Amino acid sequence: MPEQKTYRVLIGKPGLDGHDRGAKFLARALRDAGFEVVYTGIRRTPEEIAAAAVQEDVSAVGLSSLSGAHLRLFPAVVEALKNSGAGDIPVLGGGVIPDEDIGLLKDAGINEVFTPGTPVEQIIAAFRSACETQEARRT
Amino acid sequence: MSEQILKGLRDRDPRGIARAISLVEENDPLADEILASLDDSLVDQAMVLGITGPPGAGKSTLTDRIISKYRSQGKRVGVIAVDPSSPLSGGAILGDRIRMMGHALDQDVVVRSMATRGRLGGLCAAAGAAVRILAGSGCSPIIIETVGVGQSEMDIIRLADITALVLAPGLGDDIQAMKAGLLEVADLLIVNKADCAGAETLAMDMESIAREGSGKEKDSAKVCMTVASEGKGIDDLLAAIETVDASHRESGERKARREKAYDLEVLDWAIEMIKPSIIKKIEEGGLDRKGDPRMQAVKLLEKE
Ligand SMILES: Nc1nc2c(ncn2[C@@H]2O[C@H](COP(=O)(O)OP(=O)(O)O)[C@@H](O)[C@H]2O)c(=O)[nH]1
Ligand SMILES: [Mg+2]
Numbered sequence: 542m543p544e545q546k547t548y549r550v551l552i553g554k555p556g557l558d559g560h561d562r563g564a565k566f567l568a569r570a571l572r573d574a575g576f577e578v579v580y581t582g583i584r585r586t587p588e589e590i591a592a593a594a595v596q597e598d599v600s601a602v603g604l605s606s607l608s609g610a611h612l613r614l615f616p617a618v619v620e621a622l623k624n625s626g627a628g629d630i631p632v633l634g635g636g637v638i639p640d641e642d643i644g645l646l647k648d649a650g651i652n653e654v655f656t657p658g659t660p661v662e663q664i665i666a667a668f669r670s671a672c673e674t675q676e677a678r679r680t
Numbered sequence: 681m682s683e684q685i686l687k688g689l690r691d692r693d694p695r696g697i698a699r700a701i702s703l704v705e706e707n708d709p710l711a712d713e714i715l716a717s718l719d720d721s722l723v724d725q726a727m728v729l730g731i732t733g734p735p736g737a738g739k740s741t742l743t744d745r746i747i748s749k750y751r752s753q754g755k756r757v758g759v760i761a762v763d764p765s766s767p768l769s770g771g772a773i774l775g776d777r778i779r780m781m782g783h784a785l786d787q788d789v790v791v792r793s794m795a796t797r798g799r800l801g802g803l804c805a806a807a808g809a810a811v812r813i814l815a816g817s818g819c820s821p822i823i824i825e826t827v828g829v830g831q832s833e834m835d836i837i838r839l840a841d842i843t844a845l846v847l848a849p850g851l852g853d854d855i856q857a858m859k860a861g862l863l864e865v866a867d868l869l870i871v872n873k874a875d876c877a878g879a880e881t882l883a884m885d886m887e888s889i890a891r892e893g894s895g896k897e898k899d900s901a902k903v904c905m906t907v908a909s910e911g912k913g914i915d916d917l918l919a920a921i922e923t924v925d926a927s928h929r930e931s932g933e934r935k936a937r938r939e940k941a942y943d944l945e946v947l948d949w950a951i952e953m954i955k956p957s958i959i960k961k962i963e964e965g966g967l968d969r970k971g972d973p974r975m976q977a978v979k980l981l982e983k984e
Contacts, residue, residue, distance in 0.1 A: 572771035577795045582778035589784040598698035626695055
């Protein structure tokens with residue numbers, strides 16, 4: 542009966558590719574794990590995603606990319622958040638991402654990186670942990 | 681931290697506004713200070729427009745177009761988009777914003793998604809407070825988008841000064857069931873997807889239901905036809921909204937509704953506030969579990 546904290550997250554898809562199966566799958570998995578998921582749809586610019594994340598006051602942002610442009614787009618979202626005074630919001634990213642890019646993304650400020658092989662439980666746990674850290678920082 | 685949020689709110693900083701809404705929604709101790717800091721005259725004057733109807737009718741698309749029109753008039757627009765929480769997980773997918781992303785970079789369009797959270801009380805309280813925070817930050821109109829099913833969604837629409845019911849052809853039979861209750865609260869009837877087969881029939885249908893409906897202003901319940909996806913019919917819709925607003929302001933209807941909404945929110949807040957202490961008492965094992973649960977509740981409240 543104790544009321545559990547409900548975390549708000551945003552799932553966005555920056556870039557031009559129009560496949561949002563991965564993003565939608567993730568959104569549904571997070572919903573089923575009790576998250577409130579703001580979904581912003583496909584083909585968004587990093588600036589649009591950051592602005593939405595600020596207005597929705599989410600505790601974490603999840604990005605999906607299948608186009609191969611993640612090395613440019615994911616850090617661009619981190620940058621856009623910083624420019625909106627919201628550099629503290631953790632960014633997680635997933636998609637078709639080669640192993641050698643994972644380190645580069647983390648260096649660029651991406652909190653966690655998921656690949657098609659990552660079990661969904663692990664992804665959800667990573668979102669939960671990112672949200673908890675963010676929430677603790679705020680209070 | 682609290683100073684920062686209050687200052688952000690005063691400066692209409694997007695982050696400050698967003699944080700303030702969260703803190704109030706979470707019933708944070710800072711909520712009182714936030715709500716007390718709002719500019720009452722802005723809150724009093726703002727127009728709150730409720731848009732309700734079945735899923736897929738085009739409410740979000742329509743909202744997007746309405747935003748554009750009001751923006752072209754130089755108005756700052758707020759949106760509260762409410763979606764139901766999953767009763768199983770408590771989670772929710774809040775997807776209304778997808779249709780409004782064209783305004784994402786416009787700082788004078790403030791969109792906030794909100795889940796119903798299956799609250800016993802609290803939804804009206806949270807949404808009402810969010811509306812006032814947006815109004816206090818200079819937004820008018822403020823649009824509340826909500827799916828027209830379920831009691832909490834019906835309650836929340838009572839926060840609006842004006843309510844528009846959106847229907848569309850081809851949405852199936854559940855509309856029939858919805859019509860009765862919603863037509864009663866609707867000031868404006870909108871048939872969206874006027875580009876689709878069956879729109880004319882639906883409009884005629886609604887017109888006759890509206891005319892039959894007994895009581896208040898039903899003769900004036902006008903049906904607007906729109907094609908939200910193409911931005912058609914929006915000028916007429918805005919004119920109709922303006923007419924209703926002016927008449928409500930003049931007749932005192934607006935004031936009467938606000939008073940009712942005020943009472944509703946007080947009730948809602950009170951339930952929210954009293955719940956934790958009751959839950960605590962139950963958890964602390966203060967129950968002897970003798971007799972019917974109803975008697976236990978009576979005893980519990982007597983001790984309150
Ligand atoms: N043909 C047609 N489709 C529309 C119209 N307005 C919205 N839609 C489409 O209807 C679907 C549902 O729209 P949405 O705004 O999300 O509906 P909501 O669930 O009521 O918010 C989307 O695919 C829209 O593109 C319209 O006027 N005509
Ligand atoms: Mg919608």
